[in-house]
Amino acid sequence: MNNFAGIHVDNVTLNEAIDKVRGFFASADPHMIVTPNPEMIVAAQADQELKEIINSADLRVPDGISMVVVSRILKKPLKERVSGIDLMLKIIGVFSRQGKKVYLLGGGAGIAEAAAEKLISEYPGIRITGIHDGYFNQDVEVIQNIKEAQPDILFVGLGAGRQEKWLNRHLKELNVPVAMTIGGSLDVISGHKKRAPKIFQKMCIEWLYRLITEPHRWKRQLALPKFLWLMFVESAS
Ligand code: UDP
Numbered sequence: 001m002n003n004f005a006g007i008h009v010d011n012v013t014l015n016e017a018i019d020k021v022r023g024f025f026a027s028a029d030p031h032m033i034v035t036p037n038p039e040m041i042v043a044a045q046a047d048q049e050l051k052e053i054i055n056s057a058d059l060r061v062p063d064g065i066s067m068v069v070v071s072r073i074l075k076k077p078l079k080e081r082v083s084g085i086d087l088m089l090k091i092i093g094v095f096s097r098q099g100k101k102v103y104l105l106g107g108g109a110g111i112a113e114a115a116a117e118k119l120i121s122e123y124p125g126i127r128i129t130g131i132h133d134g135y136f137n138q139d140v141e142v143i144q145n146i147k148e149a150q151p152d153i154l155f156v157g158l159g160a161g162r163q164e165k166w167l168n169r170h171l172k173e174l175n176v177p178v179a180m181t182i183g184g185s186l187d188v189i190s191g192h193k194k195r196a197p198k199i200f201q202k203m204c205i206e207w208l209y210r211l212i213t214e215p216h217r218w219k220r221q222l223a224l225p226k227f228l229w230l231m232f233v234e235s236a237s
Contacts, residue, residue, distance in 0.1 A: 005227075006051060018091070025152070031179065045230065101149070130145060147173075
């Protein structure tokens with residue numbers, strides 16, 4: 001396990017993460033997977049609840065190349081970056097073949113439906129037993145809907161911070177073996193938002209692509225220098 005300014009992150013590869021998920025299915029309890037990135041690490045410094053939720057999650061994959069770089073400088077190298085969307089798609093690929101049922105929660109009107117259609121066309125045999133958009137006021141109705149769908153895997157994309165708190169609050173009641181927070185992955189899967197071209201992904205500069213294509217996000221990207229500063233202060237003390 002690695003520690004970034006008090007946030008625990010598991011040092012796993014994508015395949016090792018899948019092995020852990022396999023183990024989660026073998027036990028009866030519900031499990032929570034989160035994908036901390038520099039933005040969340042910075043946000044959690046001022047949000048004790050978020051910090052505790054990340055630290056007590058069953059699997060926390062490092063979703064940021066800067067985390068890998070920093071970990072190398074600090075001589076506690078992370079094996080690789082594991083992005084949320086890669087893990088989500090791998091979970092779907094591996095476990096839908098075993099007949100596991102999937103529920104998609106999050107995104108604006110029509111996004112979860114469009115994402116479900118894409119997944120059905122790309123993963124033959126996938127069983128999506130429920131979907132719901134991420135803009136609701138009444139938790140009760142959504143919880144009821146998820147319980148009725150009885151998914152084995154629940155993906156929750158309600159925006160960083162809100163999704164972790166929502167899932168943590170309701171996980172026991174939902175009693176889903178594997179639940180994972182996914183940010184805006186449904187937007188990407190549905191085709192509503194484009195993922196960075198492969199070359200950007202290979203060069204580990206997806207953040208640059210997002211900055212170019214969504215310039216209004218520049219404020220969010222200030223989290224990166226803040227994260228680096230936090231890590232510098234920590235290593236110097
Ligand atoms: N979202 C939602 N309900 C909300 C707020 C956000 O479903 O009340 C969704 C939003 O539609 C988008 C995702 O949360 O699909 C964005 O999450 P985040 O900003 O964490 O994603 P990132 O773009 O960083 O992956």
